[in-house]
Amino acid sequence: MTHDIRNIVILTGAGISAESGLATFRGPDGLWEGHRVEDVCTPEALARDPVLVHRFYDERRAKLADVQPNAAHEALAALDASWGDDLLIVTQNVDDLHERAGARRLIHMHGELRSALCVACGKAVSWGDPLPPGSSCTGCAAPRLRPDIVFFGEMPYRMDRIYAALEQADLFVSIGTSGAVYPAAGFVQTARHAGAHTIELNLDPSAGSALFDESRLGPATLLVPDLVRTLLS
Secondary structure: OHHHOOOEEEEEOHHHHHOOOOOOOOOOOOEEOOEEHHHHOOHHHHHHOHHHHHHHHHHHHHHHHHOOOOHHHHHHHHHHHHOOOOEEEEEOOOOOHHHHHOOOOEEEOOEEEEEEEEOOOOOEEEOOOOOOOOOOOOOOOOOOEEEEEOOOOOOOOOHHHHHHHHHOOOEEEEEOOOOOOOOHHHHHHHHHHOOOEEEEEEOOOOOOHHHOOEEEEOOHHHHHHHHHHHHHO
16 A cells, blocks of 8 residues: 555544543534533623633633643654655644644644634634633734634534545545544545545544445554554565
8 A cells, every 4th residue: 555655634533632631522412511612602692691612612722731732742743743645634623733743734623722713814823821702913903803613504623625635645544533524524535536545544433434445443542553553565
């Protein structure tokens, strides 16, 4: 497999961070950290109850201090550092564990907990503290900062860059995703159409397992380092 591979795209989802202790986006009960996703992850929710939405993401941001990157994050960072050809890690996760492990060729397609977005001017700024409604933008001074999270109904970030990478990919790997949230769930089909070999690494089969050339089941902390060792050998 490896001798024909130059360009790699890796998609990561909540499953890769679950082993670090972060809750998956939708648990078995359909809730995210005890809340209906519709109540904390839509523009309508933000308009209806900004205090709840801001507090929810403040709590998620604060939790980042209690978790560390795991072996899967570290293996991908090692691949990023060593892979000489094109590589792009696309994460659906809003945590910062990939960066803390050392990954650099990285896109957060759904936004970041440690970032705040100004609704007035569109500027995004690093943010580590609580973010109450009415917080002022450091660029335009408007009191319009919100969590820099891509809510349902909003366009994920840097899709042009992601699709360009998928269309050039020789290998596409999906790690710890449900295969149910679009547009990320469609990346495997774009990669296959481009001729890429496709591999799923997941604890359980995803909704899109049948679309992959290979589906390897088990913990990300075992499967990802094993794949990276193979690629770098």
